[in-house]
Amino acid sequence: MKQVWKRMFPGTLALLAPVLIWAKEQTTVRKSGSASNPTSTVSQRSQPALMLARRWEAEIDIRGWWASEKFDGIRAFWNGTELLTRRGNPTVAPEWFTALLPEWPLDGELWVGRKQFAKTLSIVRDTVPGAEWSQVRFLVFDAPQAAGGFEQRQTFLQQWQPPEHVRLVTHERVANETDLQTLLVRVEQNGGEGLVLRRPGSLYSSGRSGDWLKVKSYEEGDAEVIGHLPGKGKHSGRLGSLQVRLADGREFKLGTGFSNAERETPPPLGSTVTFRYSGFTKTGLPRFAVFLHLQEDF
Structure with missing residues (x-):
């Protein structure tokens, strides 16, 4: 895997024109508070029209696609004036x-570090921004x-000099599927979550798209928390496992993957959690299910 996206400076204003027009219109909006933005797919304080990835299937030919690490952070969208969550709520950065x-x-992710989703979520959800924001990085992967x-959008991004807490x-x-598996193993061995693949030449579009594919060595699912089961032994006095319910009504226990802090203050009843698993048992329940994190609700 030799080719990596590097800084490039095309000698044309054509690439910049749509964004410069958008910026001018946004300046008018900030000054007047009334002008509309016909080129933007996202209005202020509305849910961003973000591009979402589908799961990669082996029959999809990904030769020549672009791969990057899939970060376990909080999806964030900077609309030119505000930093919004995936659901369109302003952050208190x-x-x-x-x-x-x-x-x-x-378009990017607010990220503290690998396997630090809970910490990232706690910082971003806090209604009063504190010193912990110094640990947060804004990982930018696209300019919608x-x-x-x-490739053109990446070239455009590379012309910007981001501040220290922002990383491109x-x-x-x-090159091929073998190359993909090598990269996936490298990322996962370093504590990463997986990969995201992007089709060469693909346009940015809202909604789930086959032009972005997520690649992991395991599957993920969501379930509603319907019970807290007490722990035993070293977990006595705190959470032992969660009783959870899938969308189809099937129930099972989720007892591994929790940090000490999560066992002390477990996900509340009625909340949705994300877990990883490897296929299904004969009874149709997720096999080797492991808790990953509380699902974003803002």
Whole structure:
């Protein structure tokens, strides 16, 4: 896997034009508070029209696609004036965190580190921004309003000099499926969650798309928490396992994958949790189910 996206400077204003127009219109909106934005798919304080990935299936030919690590963070969208969550709620990021962001949109993840989703969620959900925001990085992987296909949008991003707490995600060209598996093993051995593949030349579009594919060595599912079962032995006095219910009504216990803090303060009843598993048992329940995290609800 030799080809990696690097900084490039095309000698044309054509690539910049749509974003510069968008920025000018956004400036008008901020000044007047009334002008509409005909080029943007996302209005302020509305749910962002984000592009979402489908799961990769082995029959899909991914030769020549771009791969990057799938980060276990909080999806975030900078609309030029506000940093929004996937559901369109404004974050309470400190002023310094957004002060140097551009006037054009960015799509990415708020991320503290690998296997630190719970910590990231706690910081981002806090209604009063504190010093812990210094641990958060905004990992940017796309510029939705930039012109052209995926490569052109990456070229556009590389012309921007981001502040220290913002990182542009690296994308590597995948030669074949063997190359893909090698990269997946490397990422997972380093504690990563998996990969995201992006089709060469693909446009940014809202909704789930076959132009973005997520690759993991395991499957994921969601379930509703319907009970807290007490722990025994070293877990005496705190959570032992969760009783959860799948969307089809099947119930099972989820007892591994929790940190000490999560056992002390488990996900509340009625909340939705995400778990990983490896296929199904003969009775149709997830096999080797392991708790991953509380699902975002904001």
